[in-house]
Amino acid sequence: MASHAVTDLRHHFENHDQQKDASTLGMWIFLVTEIMFFGGLFLAYIAYRTAYPDAFGAASNTLNIPLGAVNTAVLICSSLTMAMAVHSAAIGKNKLLITFLIATLVLGGVFLGVKAYEYHDKFVEHHVPGPNFDFKSEDAKHPVDPHNASLYFALYFAMTGLHASHMIIGAVIIVVLIRMAAKNRFTPEWHTPIELFGLYWHFVDIVWIFLFPLLYLIDPKNK
């Protein structure tokens, strides 16, 4: 009975629709706090990019744009598979739900793998802020102050790092959801965890939609 109680309608709701609306609203309120959480970093980015546009452009040009674009596409694919997972749960196709959840997990893993490869490049090139930071600006059109380039990389690692940590947390939750789906826990009436996790996963996708042009595409025409 105890496990059934989770899927049933809670006594303080009139029907499943009302219960679902309440859950969705709660998840969105959490996502609004997430918007402000990432927003602080975006604000720091806007302030420093406005102050040091040349240094940000030169530092940004050391990133691998094709790799960033491919990773953006990978994340969009994972958003599609996640939307399809929610859809499968809503029409009661459990096997399809599990397939799409696994696809989402795999695509998230690909994204994180590419990200790790890019981080590795930055470490090799001494572009990680800290005692070993070494930015040569000879290739830039105007010589830039390495300190300002270091600011760009600090924001690059903070923003992509916070984003990647959200994806790692997301990957852990997908594993839990796959286990729940394997136990046939979801029905067309009640698949709220799938729905709400979908919101979270798409939110993380939206953050990357802004990170890609802001971090990778500042000034490639002067590369």
Added chain:
Amino acid sequence: MANHPPETEHSTTHHIVPTRVYYGVFAALLVLTGVTTWIAYIDLGRFNIYVALTIAVIKASLVMLFFMHVRYSSKLTKVIVASGVFWLMIMFLMTMSDLATRGWMRVPGR
């Protein structure tokens, strides 16, 4: 599991979005990713950033409206989503108007 309350019978807000909507949004997102990457290599002066941000906002709106079902959500949910964007803009605009106008007045000691 089998005996759900009868209230579910008259559910009205169950929105099953047709999958072609998802595929359409997916295709649009991929195309816009390509467009934003391509345009970044073209010198538009200071308009590069505006074009990039416009495309990003369109992409984010597509994800929110269709993948996140905001289009089919309750009015209350829509208000919460809008409030998130609204407060974010307050934070950005007020901070940046401070930074942009600091040089306008002479402050003793500076």
